[in-house]
Amino acid sequence: MHFTINGRGVDADFDLRTSLLDLLRDHLGLTGSKKGCNQGACGACTVLVDGERINACLALAVQYDGRSITTVEGLADATGLSPLQAAFVEHDGFQCGYCTPGQLCSAMGMIDEVRRGVPSVVAADMADGDIVLDHDELRERMSGNLCRCGAYNGIVNAIADTFAAETHSKEPA
Amino acid sequence: MTPFAYDRAGSSADAIRLAQATAATHYLGGGTNLVDLMREGVATPDRLVDVTGLSAAIEPTPDGLRIDAAVRNTALASDPRVRRDYPLLARAIVAGASAQIRNMATVGGNLLQRTRCAYFYDDAAACNKRVPGAGCDAVDGFNRIHAILGASPACVATHPSDMAVAMAALNAVVTIDGPDGSRDVPLTDFHRLPGGTPEIETVLARGELITAVTLPPLGFGARSTYRKVRDRASYAFALVSVAAAVDVQGGTVADVRLALGGVAHKPWRAFAAEAALRGQPATAASFRAAAEAELADAVPLRDNGFKIELAKRTIVAVLEELTGEAA
Numbered sequence: 001m002h003f004t005i006n007g008r009g010v011d012a013d014f015d016l017r018t019s020l021l022d023l024l025r026d027h028l029g030l031t032g033s034k035k036g037c038n039q040g041a042c043g044a045c046t047v048l049v050d051g052e053r054i055n056a057c058l059a060l061a062v063q064y065d066g067r068s069i070t071t072v073e074g075l076a077d078a079t080g081l082s083p084l085q086a087a088f089v090e091h092d093g094f095q096c097g098y099c100t101p102g103q104l105c106s107a108m109g110m111i112d113e114v115r116r117g118v119p120s121v122v123a124a125d126m127a128d129g130d131i132v133l134d135h136d137e138l139r140e141r142m143s144g145n146l147c148r149c150g151a152y153n154g155i156v157n158a159i160a161d162t163f164a165a166e167t168h169s170k171e172p173a
Numbered sequence: 174m175t176p177f178a179y180d181r182a183g184s185s186a187d188a189i190r191l192a193q194a195t196a197a198t199h200y201l202g203g204g205t206n207l208v209d210l211m212r213e214g215v216a217t218p219d220r221l222v223d224v225t226g227l228s229a230a231i232e233p234t235p236d237g238l239r240i241d242a243a244v245r246n247t248a249l250a251s252d253p254r255v256r257r258d259y260p261l262l263a264r265a266i267v268a269g270a271s272a273q274i275r276n277m278a279t280v281g282g283n284l285l286q287r288t289r290c291a292y293f294y295d296d297a298a299a300c301n302k303r304v305p306g307a308g309c310d311a312v313d314g315f316n317r318i319h320a321i322l323g324a325s326p327a328c329v330a331t332h333p334s335d336m337a338v339a340m341a342a343l344n345a346v347v348t349i350d351g352p353d354g355s356r357d358v359p360l361t362d363f364h365r366l367p368g369g370t371p372e373i374e375t376v377l378a379r380g381e382l383i384t385a386v387t388l389p390p391l392g393f394g395a396r397s398t399y400r401k402v403r404d405r406a407s408y409a410f411a412l413v414s415v416a417a418a419v420d421v422q423g424g425t426v427a428d429v430r431l432a433l434g435g436v437a438h439k440p441w442r443a444f445a446a447e448a449a450l451r452g453q454p455a456t457a458a459s460f461r462a463a464a465e466a467e468l469a470d471a472v473p474l475r476d477n478g479f480k481i482e483l484a485k486r487t488i489v490a491v492l493e494e495l496t497g498e499a500a
């Protein structure tokens with residue numbers, strides 16, 4: 001099977017029972033993505049597949065054969081941390097750091113969803129395409145990522161600061 | 174996890190043919206429920222037929238808006254026609270799970286997700302749904318999240334889907350394809366009550382594939398909503414939920430659609446409450462009377478009696494919200 005992982009082509013051969021998370025961590029040595037619950041309930045394993053956030057623990061790796069996957073290891077570039085990562089450092093967006101890779105990937109997927117106009121349940125009107133990424137929107141959109149250290153205030157501030165200029169205004173047709 | 178073979182289906186016909194291969198072949202959607210159940214040893218397929226590559230269109234048809242089974246939950250909730258004409262459905266979907274899971278989950282898989290009853294997941298516990306005839310540890314166990322309507326001594330589990338509750342209110346129609354051809358089943362008849370065979374959860378025969386769900390037009394659909402009551406504000410299953418659409422003409426309820434989640438083995442269409450409301454004044458008193466009518470046959474278990482009053486109050490609150498009747 002063949003994947004593009006953090007921009008690099010990777011061939012892999014594995015037991016079909018292998019989850020995408022175990023493929024990344026145990027077979028490819030990309031241990032940034034974390035295993036918290038292994039059942040979809042914590043978000044520590046969040047990665048991006050073709051830019052969309054998913055829980056790698058609930059995915060069989062074989063389902064994503066041929067796809068492009070970004071993990072936390074792919075967020076920084078040669079020049080250093082991404083703006084979101086720098087903001088996590090700046091705002092104390094973690095304590096033990098275990099949930100952080102998932103929070104970072106999730107936030108990248110989240111802002112892409114906001115740009116595409118994906119609604120959230122806190123919207124007063126489902127037909128209204130305007131999204132203002134305020135405190136309630138941000139908390140709701142990040143609710144798939146738990147933090148056992150309770151670093152939520154720092155996490156929210158880091159994300160809000162990074163994407164401060166982002167609101168989305170597109171009326172559904 | 175037991176070993177399995179894996180195939181990707183290129184078409185419905187292909188999927189149905191591949192699924193004939195063994196008796197323990199399962200279709201695979203996003204995998205968010207099935208992979209978990211396989212890991213727990215509750216589901217033991219020997220072959221998976223991945224149906225996420227099938228057509229994933231949302232298209233208007235003469236019968237209504239047709240949603241292919243492979244459409245992801247996020248895509249369905251984001252569709253402008255769904256948001257405009259069936260806001261209760263968009264809201265129900267985004268009230269469920271997390272953004273990550275909604276990105277993975279398909280419409281077909283969502284309808285067929287299994288109960289979250291802890292005894293169903295725990296192979297050290299007795300569960301008639303997992304092992305027919307084994308008994309039910311939930312009946313006398315921790316049953317705070319369990320059913321108050323339509324349960325049986327064999328099973329008190331609930332169906333956990335939010336999306337399906339909104340679809341029940343909308344008179345959605347499920348299109349099924351299989352080795353013996355294609356058929357349409359109203360969503361309200363698609364899931365079964367447990368009776369003596371709680372392991373049989375839907376009308377699907379072995380090897381049958383859900384290909385689409387169609388939403389018939391609903392003139393007053395824009396005046397609709399979904400309210401979910403849960404233990405935390407997000408990322409939790411419903412204790413009770415209400416999907417509703419209402420048409421008020423001159424202060425009278427001309428027509429109404431109401432369905433409940435978290436209360437039964439299937440999405441619970443509140444036909445009794447609807448009948449009690451039609452033609453009545455749109456007041457809190459009528460709403461309460463309708464809620465009483467729907468919950469008249471509710472049976473509490475040890476831990477879930479609170480759901481009866483919670484369901485009634487949520488029905489009233491949602492109807493007040495939709496009709497502008499302040500509480």
Ligand SMILES: Cc1cc2nc3c(=O)[nH]c(=O)nc-3n(C[C@H](O)[C@H](O)[C@H](O)COP(=O)(O)OP(=O)(O)OC[C@H]3O[C@@H](n4cnc5c(N)ncnc54)[C@H](O)[C@@H]3O)c2cc1C
Nearest residue numbers: 040202203204205206207269270279281282283334335383
């Ligand atoms: C932590 C967590 C929280 C959740 N919270 C909620 C919640 O609050 N509300 C809610 O509604 N849901 C919730 N869910 C459940 C989630 O919505 C379902 O897991 C998801 O919708 C299943 O879709 P899928 O495509 O991943 O299905 P899969 O897991 O791939 O499949 C589920 C079942 O459907 C069958 N199947 C799939 N597609 C077809 C088809 N086309 N034809 C026939 N059979 C098919 C499979 O064989 C399998 O039996 C939660 C899940 C998790 C893990």
Ligand code: FES
Nearest residue numbers: 036037038043057
């Ligand atoms: S490890 Fe995947 S959601 Fe917890």
Ligand code: FES
Nearest residue numbers: 095097147148149
């Ligand atoms: S920083 Fe420790 S779990 Fe979030």
